[in-house]
């Protein structure tokens with residue numbers, strides 16, 4: 759599992775990445791300006807506000823925000839700041855309200871083992887891959903995937919659609935991309 763275990767302040771584009779177990783006073787996972795596609799944000803916590811993502815204008819597509827917490831509990835505002843002016847589509851957001859529409863849902867993403875063997879959420883052994891019954895499967899939008907500008911599969915083709923998920927397996931399986939960092943089927 760590739761996990762970012764530090765508080766991050768960043769911009770630009772992030773594709774197929776997992777942000778979990780981050781803790782901070784304000785933004786738990788990420789203070790972000792740019793775009794996040796096919797990212798999974800789970801079990802980040804902030805003591806005051808916004809466990810998941812905060813920041814400036816943000817494009818959020820094909821992502822999963824689940825069980826990020828702050829002083830409000832695991833509300834929508836703990837997943838993604840309402841002041842981020844984020845343009846959110848085809849994503850799972852727990853407690854979905856303000857960001858309703860555009861193919862967003864608030865169903866449990868059915869992670870394989872969100873607590874991991876240690877039974878504690880937000881530690882390194884958590885498995886945020888998708889169970890076969892996950893509502894995230896085939897619920898993304900292929901057209902929202904960016905091109906492979908970094909050539910992550912090193913085939914010399916930077917114009918193709920992002921070819922790999924976080925496990926380095928095919929980013930699109932079954933014809934339609936899944937939400938989140940890992941493609942299940």
Ligand SMILES: [Ca+2]
Pocket residue numbers: 872873874875876877878879880881882883884
């Ligand atoms: Ca764990």
Ligand SMILES: [Ca+2]
Pocket residue numbers: 906909910911912913914915916918921
């Ligand atoms: Ca390539």
Ligand SMILES: [Ca+2]
Pocket residue numbers: 895896930931932933934935936941942943
């Ligand atoms: Ca799929």
